[in-house]
Amino acid sequence: MVNLRNLSRRGFLNMSAAGAASTFLPSGLMRQAAAAEPLPAIAEEDAVLGFGHVGPITDEGWTWSHHQGLLACKEAYPNLKNILEVENVPYSSDATRTYRQFVKEGANMIFDTSSTGDFLHEVVKRAPEVAFMECNGHALMDNLGWYYLAHWYPTYVIGVAAGHLSKTGKLGYVASFPVASVYCSTNAFIMGARTVNPDATLQTIVINSWFDPQAATQAGTALVDNGCDFLFGIMDEAGYLQVAEKRGVWAAMWNTDIRRYGPNAYVSSVIIDFKDFYVDQVGKRLAGEWTPGEHLLPLGGGVDRDTWGQNVPQEVGDAADAVRQKMLDGWSPFVGELKDVNGEVRVPEGQRMTEMELYNWDWSVEGVTGLSS
Amino acid sequence: MFGNWRFQRLPSAHPGVAFAARAAAVIAALVFTGVILAIAGANPIELAAEVIDSSFGSSFGLEDLALLFIPLILTGLAVTVAQQIGAWNIGAEGQFYLGAFSATAVGLFVPGPPALILVLMFFAGIIGGMLWILIPTLARAYANVNELITTLLLNFVAALLVYYVSTGPWRDRVGLANSATPRLSAEVPEFWGIVHWGLPVAVLVVIATAAVFTFSRWGYEVRLSGSNPSAAKYAGIPVRRHLITVMLLSGGIAGLAGMLEIAGTVHRLQGGISNNFGYLGIMVAVLARGSSIGVIFSAALMAFILNSGIILQTQGLTTSAVLAMTGLILFLTAIGDELSHYRITREKT
Numbered sequence: 044m045v046n047l048r049n050l051s052r053r054g055f056l057n058m059s060a061a062g063a064a065s066t067f068l069p070s071g072l073m074r075q076a077a078a079a080e081p082l083p084a085i086a087e088e089d090a091v092l093g094f095g096h097v098g099p100i101t102d103e104g105w106t107w108s109h110h111q112g113l114l115a116c117k118e119a120y121p122n123l124k125n126i127l128e129v130e131n132v133p134y135s136s137d138a139t140r141t142y143r144q145f146v147k148e149g150a151n152m153i154f155d156t157s158s159t160g161d162f163l164h165e166v167v168k169r170a171p172e173v174a175f176m177e178c179n180g181h182a183l184m185d186n187l188g189w190y191y192l193a194h195w196y197p198t199y200v201i202g203v204a205a206g207h208l209s210k211t212g213k214l215g216y217v218a219s220f221p222v223a224s225v226y227c228s229t230n231a232f233i234m235g236a237r238t239v240n241p242d243a244t245l246q247t248i249v250i251n252s253w254f255d256p257q258a259a260t261q262a263g264t265a266l267v268d269n270g271c272d273f274l275f276g277i278m279d280e281a282g283y284l285q286v287a288e289k290r291g292v293w294a295a296m297w298n299t300d301i302r303r304y305g306p307n308a309y310v311s312s313v314i315i316d317f318k319d320f321y322v323d324q325v326g327k328r329l330a331g332e333w334t335p336g337e338h339l340l341p342l343g344g345g346v347d348r349d350t351w352g353q354n355v356p357q358e359v360g361d362a363a364d365a366v367r368q369k370m371l372d373g374w375s376p377f378v379g380e381l382k383d384v385n386g387e388v389r390v391p392e393g394q395r396m397t398e399m400e401l402y403n404w405d406w407s408v409e410g411v412t413g414l415s416s
Numbered sequence: 417m418f419g420n421w422r423f424q425r426l427p428s429a430h431p432g433v434a435f436a437a438r439a440a441a442v443i444a445a446l447v448f449t450g451v452i453l454a455i456a457g458a459n460p461i462e463l464a465a466e467v468i469d470s471s472f473g474s475s476f477g478l479e480d481l482a483l484l485f486i487p488l489i490l491t492g493l494a495v496t497v498a499q500q501i502g503a504w505n506i507g508a509e510g511q512f513y514l515g516a517f518s519a520t521a522v523g524l525f526v527p528g529p530p531a532l533i534l535v536l537m538f539f540a541g542i543i544g545g546m547l548w549i550l551i552p553t554l555a556r557a558y559a560n561v562n563e564l565i566t567t568l569l570l571n572f573v574a575a576l577l578v579y580y581v582s583t584g585p586w587r588d589r590v591g592l593a594n595s596a597t598p599r600l601s602a603e604v605p606e607f608w609g610i611v612h613w614g615l616p617v618a619v620l621v622v623i624a625t626a627a628v629f630t631f632s633r634w635g636y637e638v639r640l641s642g643s644n645p646s647a648a649k650y651a652g653i654p655v656r657r658h659l660i661t662v663m664l665l666s667g668g669i670a671g672l673a674g675m676l677e678i679a680g681t682v683h684r685l686q687g688g689i690s691n692n693f694g695y696l697g698i699m700v701a702v703l704a705r706g707s708s709i710g711v712i713f714s715a716a717l718m719a720f721i722l723n724s725g726i727i728l729q730t731q732g733l734t735t736s737a738v739l740a741m742t743g744l745i746l747f748l749t750a751i752g753d754e755l756s757h758y759r760i761t762r763e764k765t
Contacts, residue, residue, distance in 0.1 A: 093730070127730045128732070129729045130729075130735065131735045133688055133691070134595075134686070134687070134688050135682075135686075135689065135691045136483070136677075136681050136691060137691055137726065139610075140480055140484075140723065140726045141726055141729065141730070143476060143480060144470065144480075144726050144727055144729075144730045146476070147470050147474060147476050148470070160596070161596075161599065161682075161683065161684060162682075165610065169609075169610070220583055220595035221583050221584070221587065221595065222595055249583070251579055251583070251595075251687060405589060415583070415584045415585070415587070
């Protein structure tokens with residue numbers, strides 16, 4: 044699970060600690076570049092922050108949520124004047140150019156809110172005096188950390204609700220790319236659903252974008268046409284919720300409470316909140332205490348399920364919430380035996396998957412179709 | 417009286433007039449956008465100063481310009497080369513993708529020392545671009561199918577092909593990169609910050625191409641075939657053969673751009689690799705007005721415009737505003753170019 048190519052000496056020294064980190068530490072910290080010397084403190088009024096987003100901040104979803112984090116920082120540190128923010132950063136060498144421009148403009152801390160990977164790392168390596176944080180990143184360097192959410196727990200909870208609500212047992216999923224967060228999301232969802240309906244299946248359509256309302260709408264329509272009566276996905280906006288509302292099927296969403304786009308269809312959402320995390324990280328950077336770490340915000344501490352939709356029966360919500368409560372008490376559903384789509388045992392009987400294994404999940408469990416395995 | 421004034425179209429614009437028209441167009445576009453920005457509440461002078469400072473004030477900025485310049489110069493040249501024989505290669509985007517695709521295939525699956533692999537990738541990129549334009553070329557040469565349509569449509573096929581392999585069979589399972597292939601180990605070395613040796617290679621390709629078209633008999637025949645195919649045919653010039661060669665050359669150059677982008681800049685094949693460089697190459701070629709050497713200058717201008725776009729975004733302008741500005745500059749330049757072909761005369765009555 045460690046990216047050997049990008050492993051720094053400090054990262055290497057720290058590897059032994061990483062293996063042990065299977066449960067959450069406070070603030071979702073998984074591990075820290077222990078020996079890294081913190082970057083020097085900066086006065087609030089001199090500090091420059093940079094935020095690069097994958098979509099527009101008006102998406103009412105992913106990018107909007109990160110923008111709320113930026114606003115929270117402004118509120119927490121009122122003398123912070125210079126915050127650079129760029130929307131619609133493409134996943135291409137233009138991302139490198141955008142982050143280099145932040146550096147040119149004197150940024151002290153840069154947040155890449157949608158893992159541009161190597162495109163960001165190119166800049167990280169050449170700007171050692173700048174602190175970088177990559178959301179859904181995978182590399183830990185002397186001046187780069189990452190943060191993400193343990194979204195698999197609320198997703199499993201929503202999956203349990205889907206198992207109760209779906210009559211056909213055919214669930215649909217609008218996916219962005221075949222990446223770890225999508226594998227994990229689809230797997231957690233179908234595993235939750237199968238605890239109620241063991242024959243449930245999940246059909247996935249990949250649309251090659253996190254923000255493409257038109258493609259998401261088309262994919263949602265195709266899934267409903269195929270007999271799915273519950274739509275889930277990992278989109279930054281509400282496109283397929285509107286499809287579900289129109290076609291009279293259920294839908295669960297990501298990011299924020301967007302039930303007003305489909306009040307009858309809305310079941311819940313994997314709701315996210317990065318505000319406290321951003322305030323904490325920026326505060327540490329200003330105080331000269333920031334060192335790069337790996338953070339997975341836990342269930343109830345940055346990620347959760349949203350309040351159940353108006354048409355979700357009380358007993359369904361209660362049944363799913365009972366599972367949520369077990370998770371908050373430390374129980375995990377991600378325990379072997381787990382088989383992949385080819386029937387091969389990937390997690391042996393009784394073995395509990397670590398948080399890092401869940402975060403880096405790259406194969407589909409039985410019942411999921413549409414993702415390359 | 418007004419009726420005595422006439423617009424007269426000239427066969428070719430006087431270079432001084434053409435330059436003046438272009439300068440006037442760029443200034444008009446800048447003033448126009450400045451006014452719009454001022455109305456929107458921004459300070460255009462401050463923004464302009466920021467753009468100039470960020471672009472030219474540091475090595476960091478100049479490196480960014482140079483890195484943008486490499487693919488633009490080659491895709492611009494690809495389109496310009498095809499123009500020499502009167503063909504519109506709108507498919508530089510697709511050929512760019514195929515060049516990147518073929519180079520990646522070599523980089524991923526052919527074992528060997530990096531230097532050798534790099535050479536193989538170089539040729540694979542060129543051949544990939546050539547293969548992608550082969551069908552439109554033959555269709556144009558033998559069935560007179562309009563290459564403008566065929567090359568354009570193949571762009572979408574190429575993009576989807578690259579999306580498919582980079583998120584499917586070739587996707588990275590080790591480094592956990594976001595929907596891309598593993599990082600290629602063979603890399604074009606950097607010689608100045610992030611700028612790699614693709615830069616001198618690209619410039620050399622432009623100069624060599626310009627020299628061939630200007631000084632060789634072949635180049636003369638091609639240009640003649642482009643400006644008047646019938647006359648060329650009667651003069652015994654093998655127009656069809658030249659058409660095929662030139663279009664393949666065009667595709668190969670665009671493929672080389674894709675190869676250099678993979679091996680020099682991005683190092684992983686992925687969906688967004690092209691950054692629209694193929695389409696931007698059309699604009700570069702239009703601005704270069706059919707001159708291969710002119711491509712160097714128009715690609716430099718385009719690199720500056722694109723880089724300014726990124727700078728302006730960090731200053732709080734939206735992508736759409738930046739795109740609109742880019743479009744405006746090109747639009748006014750095109751008008752200026754066209755107008756420079758006219759002169760106003762007063763007829764004596």
